[in-house]
Amino acid sequence: MSEQQHIHLPQGSVEKQTTTLNLGPTHPATHGVFQNILEIDGERVMSAESTVGYIHRAFEKIAERRPYYQITPLTDRLNYCSSPINNMGWHLTVEKLLGIQTPKRVDYLRVIIMELARITDHLICNGVVGVDTGAFTGFLYLMQFRELAYEIYEEVCGSRLTTNIGRIGGFERNFTPVAFQKIEKFLAEYPKALKEFETLMTRNRIFVDRTTGVGAISAERAMNYGFTGPNLRAAGVDYDVRVAHPYSSYEDFDFTIPVGSTGDCYDRYLVRNAEMWQSLSIIRQAMDKLKGLPEDVYHADVPAYYLPEKQDVYNKMEALIYHFKIIMGESDILPGELYNAVEGANGELGFYLISDGGRSPYRLHFRRPCFIYYQAYPELVKGAMLSDAIICLSSLNLIAGELDA
C-alpha cells in the first residue's frame, strides 16, 4: 500500500464540508408542500430543519365566524386522504356538546365510513412507501380500490375527496342499496388485492432491507414527541382512541390493535397493513349488525339541529322554522368547553371547542396529529442516508393539509 496522498488545497478554498440541500417545498418525493433543509455530508444527513406553513389557510380563525354546520367543510381539508373521519370527528364533538344521542344504526353506518376512510388513507401511505423504495406496482393494485371507496362516498354524500359527509345528528340521506352493494363488493375484492400487495412487499428482500431500522424511534421518545396513531403503535404502545375512549359505538366491535416493536419504517408499514385487515373485519361486523336494525333510521331525532326533509319545509310550519333557524345559524348552542378526540388515520385527531353560546365557536382548536409528530423528523433521519430520509418522510404519513391547518 502506498502512503496516503495528501491533497493540499489553497487556503480558504473549501469553506464548508457539508452540502445544504433543499428537499421541497415542491419536490415530488415530499408528497406535499413542505420544505426540509437538509445538511448532508456526502449522502448522509447531518441535520434537518423543517419549514411548515406553505398551505396555511387559517381554519381556526375562519371557524370563529361560522355556524357549526359550516365548519364541517373546513375539517375536510385537514387530512384530505381520510376526510370522512375528520367530518365525523367534528359531528361527534358537536353532538357531545349538545348532548345528542345518535341511534345505533347511525353509529354503525359512521363506523363503516370511518373504517373505509382509514383503509384508503393507509393504502395510500403504504403504497407510497412502496413507490419511494422503487416498487410502483403495489401502489396501483391498491389505488384501484381507493377509487371504489370513493364511489361509495359518492353514493352516500355526492362527493369524493372533500366529502362533507354526514350532518350533526346523522347522515344527510339514507344509504342507497347501491351503496351497500358497493361496500359488499369492496369487502369481497379488497382482501385479494391487499393479499397480493402483501405478497409483493412484506417479505420482499429489497423492501425489507430498505425499510428495516430506518427512521426508528423508541416508545419512550415517541410518547415524548407526542406520536399517536400507527406511528406510536409501531413503536410498541397500544394506544388507540377507539379502544381507550370509544365513540360511535366502537365498543360493540371486536378487533385488535396491531403493535410493532422497533418503531421503524418497516414496523409502521406492518402496523398499517394489519390495521387494514382489522378495519375490513370491523366493516364486516358492522354490516352484519345493520341487518337487525330498522332500515329507515339514518339520523337522530333532533329537529333543532338536523335539517328537515325538503318536502316538509314546503308543507309544514315547524319544519320551515327549523330549516330557517339552522340555515341562518340561529340554533341554540349550549355554552361549554370540551376536548373530543377520534382516531384519525394517522393519529389522534382532537377538537378543542369552547362555545360561549353564540352562533359560532368562541375558539376551536384542531389537534392535528401529524403537526405534532413531524417535529421528530430531524431526530429520525439524523445520520441516515438521503434516500432513507425520503422513505422516512413518506412512512410517517404526513398530510400537508393537516400539517398546516
Place this chain on the structure above:
Amino acid sequence: MSLTNDYIKQRLVEKFGEALTNFEESFGVLSFAAPAALNLKVMQFLYDDEELQFRFLTDLTAVHYPHQVDAELAVVYHLYNFREKVRLRFKVFVPVAAPQVFTATKLFESANWMERESYDFFGVDFVGHPNLKRILNVDEMTYFPMRKEFPLEDQSRIDKDDEMFGR
C-alpha cells in the same frame, strides 16, 4: 386502581394548596387554573407522581379572552395518562401586556412546535423556548392574528355594496 378526578384534585390541593383555582369537571374531564409561575411545577408533579403519571402532552394551545383584565391570554394544556386513560386540562392565565409563560419543552419535546404555534397566533412568550419563532405564518408578520381584536368580517353585514362579490 382507577384514577378518579376527585383523587387527582385531592392530590393537587395537597401539593399546591390554594394556588390552583377554578376546579371543575366538564364532560368528564377535570380542569383547573394554575398561576403562570407554577405551570412547570404542576406539570412536573403530574408527570413524576407514581399514581398520577400524566406523561403525555396531548395538546397545547392558547385562547384569548379580551374581557378578562390582566388575564387576557390563557395557555391550555391537555395532559393524558396512558395507563389509566384519564385526561386532564389546565389553564395558565397571563396578561396580554406581559405574556410570559415558562416553556414545557424540557419536559415534552412535543411542546416545541405547539408553543411556536401559540406564539405565532397569540403572541404568548414562552420563556426558555429553544427556537421561538413563527411557524405557520410568514416571518414578517407584525401582529398575532388569532387575537380577538382582529375579527373576521361579519357574514350578515348589509352595509357593503359590492357588485362583484356581493352577498
